[in-house]
Amino acid sequence: MQAFVDITKTISTFAIPLLILSIVVYGAFKKVKIYEAFVEGAKEGFNVAVRIIPFLVAMLVAIGIFRAGGAMEILTAVLSPLTSLIGMPAETIPMAVMRPLSGSGALGVMSETIAAHGPDSLIGRMVSVMMGSGETTFYVLAVYFGSVSVTKTRHAVPAGIIADVVGILASVWLVNLIWG
Amino acid sequence: MLNYIWLALIIIGIGVAVGKDITQPPDPAAEQQFPAIMKVTNEGIIGSAKTAVTLALGLIGIMALWLGVMKIAEQAGLITLLAKVLKPITSRLFPDVPAEHPAMGAMIMNISANMLGLANAATPLGLKAMEELNKLNKKLGTATDAMCTFLVINTSNVQLVAAPVIAIRVAAGSANPTEFLGAAIVATTISTIVGVTTVKLLAKLPFYKKQLEG
Incomplete structure (x- = not known):
């Protein structure tokens, strides 16, 4: 297994330099x-980075308020009767909620959950699959739409949320199926 | 929709903090008795605003690098070439985008970078794709169908190697740190398929169609 880890690490390390090399040589x-x-x-790099600042501030501040005030614990308590019906342990709810909101937050939740329950427990595996299969939807929405100053996001948000929920449900189902 | 989510996050977040401060029994050990939770929330607000700017400014160097490399690829005709090769798939996903438009190439490169877990390269390529898609936008400030489809693919993307997850599992002493990868790939494939189907169905709704007019 260590070999696999090493191989993936090596590929990731080579990917970017090789990509740059091949594009420059082809050019x-x-x-x-x-x-x-x-x-x-x-030249455009600076402008794009500066253009996304207001969108990112708006998104991260709202998420920051939600996290710091303890709303996450209440959401977990409210959701746990529902999630227990589908075989999703209450301990994995913070992960499921945090995944689309904040990348660093989700990584923190994953570390805490794994420290508390062990990486090879059902809960530890479930948060790993959720982390590995999800994406920071609200960060991507804020940054991508922000870069072209789009504020009317139409059906991107509902479709993104539905995809996130399906991803979480699929993670729960698969982990229970394989290791349950 | 983002308006409502934003409002809900702020109202619920501050509401819960106020509620907790009022109902919490006094803790003699705590430094500040009241309002302790509001103090944390306050720090959260200021901290998040700073983080947002740090994150954005941190992107400048990487953005400049990839936008530079992309410009070479574009002028060398690589982007068009890539778009041509994947035309059968992309023309179905993005019917409103001309098959050999630079947006196609940028989107393909962004999705590939995401699959390989190259987050540093993925964001600049994705923003380049948005810029190109915006050139086809007839109503600036409003998302086009192609933008929505692209974002849903992006947010539910198939990631082949989730390096940070492996790292945390190794650090926690897992007997098999990469065992979650198979399940994660299947789960994200399911979510991508459902996401793309949903985005295509929603685009047909009169409510969303109307927003493109005028």
């Missing part, structure tokens, strides 16, 4: 003025 081969082209594209 040179195609007679692109690579240095000029790079600088021209890179």
Whole structure:
């Protein structure tokens, strides 16, 4: 198993330098003025980063209020009778709620849950699958739409939330099926 | 919709903090008796605002790097080439985007980077894709169907290697740190399929269609 970890680590380490190398070499081969082209594209980097700030502040502050005030514990208490019906332990609810809201928050919740229940317990496996299969939906929505100043997000939010809920349900179902 | 979620997060968050401060029995050991929870919430608000700026500014270097590399790829015709190869899939997912539009190439590169777990590369490529998609937008400020579809694929994306999860499991002494990967890939594939189906169905609703007009 250590070999697999090493291989994936090696691939991840090589991926970016190799990608840059191949694009630059291909560009040179195609007679692109690579240095000029790079600088021209890179100029935009600052603008894009600055453009997303207001959207990110709005999103992270609202999520920050929700987390710091203890609303998460109440949500867990409210949801636990429902989730126990589908074989989802109450201990995994904070993970399920945090996953779409905050990447660092979700990673923190995962570490705490695994420290409390062990990585190879049913709960530990379930939070791992949820973490590995989910994405920080609200961060992505804020940053991506923010970068092009879109405020009317139409059906992206409901569809994203439905996909998140289905991902959580699928994680619960699979973990119970494989290790339950 | 984002308006309502934003409002709900703030009202519930502050409401719960107030409620807890009022109902909590006094703790003689605590430094500040009242309102202890509101104090934490206050710190949370200021801290989150700072984090948002740190996160955004932290993106500048990586954004500049990838937007630069992408410009080379674009001028070399690599993006168009990639779009051509994957045309059978992408033309179905994004019928409103011309098959060889640069947006297609950028979206494909973003989704590939996400699958490989290369978060640093994925965000700049994704933002490049949004910029290209926005060039096809007839009503600026409003999301197009293609943008919604792209974001749902992005937020439910299939990730082949979830490196941070493996790292935490290794640190916690797991006997098999990568055993969750198979289940995670299946779960995220299910959520992507459901997400894409949902986004396509919702796009047909008159309510959402109307928002594109005018």
